[in-house]
Amino acid sequence: MRHHIVAGNWKMNKNAEQTEDLLNALIDQLPQDKAVEIIVAPTFINLASAVDHLEYTNISVAAQNMHEAESGAFTGEISADMLKSIGVNTVILGHSERRTIFHETDAIIAAKVDKALQHQMRVIFCFGEELKDRKDDQHFNVVENQLRDGLFHLDKTAWESIVLAYEPVWAIGTGETASPEQAQEMHQFIRETIRKAYGSDIAEAVSILYGGSVKPDNAAEIFSKPDVDGGLIGGAALKAEDFAAIVNAI
Numbered sequence: 001m002r003h004h005i006v007a008g009n010w011k012m013n014k015n016a017e018q019t020e021d022l023l024n025a026l027i028d029q030l031p032q033d034k035a036v037e038i039i040v041a042p043t044f045i046n047l048a049s050a051v052d053h054l055e056y057t058n059i060s061v062a063a064q065n066m067h068e069a070e071s072g073a074f075t076g077e078i079s080a081d082m083l084k085s086i087g088v089n090t091v092i093l094g095h096s097e098r099r100t101i102f103h104e105t106d107a108i109i110a111a112k113v114d115k116a117l118q119h120q121m122r123v124i125f126c127f128g129e130e131l132k133d134r135k136d137d138q139h140f141n142v143v144e145n146q147l148r149d150g151l152f153h154l155d156k157t158a159w160e161s162i163v164l165a166y167e168p169v170w171a172i173g174t175g176e177t178a179s180p181e182q183a184q185e186m187h188q189f190i191r192e193t194i195r196k197a198y199g200s201d202i203a204e205a206v207s208i209l210y211g212g213s214v215k216p217d218n219a220a221e222i223f224s225k226p227d228v229d230g231g232l233i234g235g236a237a238l239k240a241e242d243f244a245a246i247v248n249a250i
């Protein structure tokens with residue numbers, strides 16, 4: 001069901017000790033009483049300890065990626081079953097760094113989505129255009145195609161397990177954010193695209209997060225837009241004060 005979510009994608013940051021320190025700071029500083037779901041995504045090797053550490057808190061844990069196969073000869077990879085076995089029930093898929101640096105195609109991401117859903121995991125599905133797409137006025141087409149190729153093979157019931165994260169690539173880690181108006185325009189387009197494919201019930205029920213240089217000083221304005229249901233936060237998720245300020249901006 002559509003609700004506010006703030007998720008922190010820690011990427012390849014924080015060793016075991018630093019993970020524990022940041023989790024302790026978050027437990028101290030994050031609000032207990034806000035109607036917002038809070039998720040953190042540390043690196044794979046710190047997921048199990050994070051799940052233990054956060055057991056009696058309102059913060060849950062997501063993985064940043066997983067492999068699309070059930071198991072087998074995939075050196076260095078992590079499966080959905082492994083994540084579930086340590087109590088991780090949410091996975092971020094299709095992040096632009098996975099798409100560009102690690103060459104994940106829409107087809108690979110679609111296969112990962114299917115595998116995660118087979119294991120009753122929830123998916124935070126990331127997508128968004130590059131700067132050249134926006135300059136060429138192709139951003140709506142690119143976003144529609146990513147949605148179609150990554151998710152539109154799903155049946156209606158599967159959408160209960162999908163959270164969307166629109167992340168314009170030109171805004172990730174660059175300090176440049178989409179303006180609140182640009183975010184709203186795209187989020188509205190995304191909801192409309194889902195409405196056309198699946199109907200109003202599903203379009204209204206899906207949470208659509210914005211990601212890309214969300215910081216304490218711009219979060220409130222972005223989150224105030226009617227189709228923005230929260231954020232996927234990179235850099236600012238690595239400092240407890242900043243992440244708490246962003247959660248409080250909801």
Ligand code: PGA
Nearest residue numbers: 172173212213233234235
């Ligand atoms: P950023 O990253 O907040 O550092 O721009 C966002 C993301 O990659 O999810």
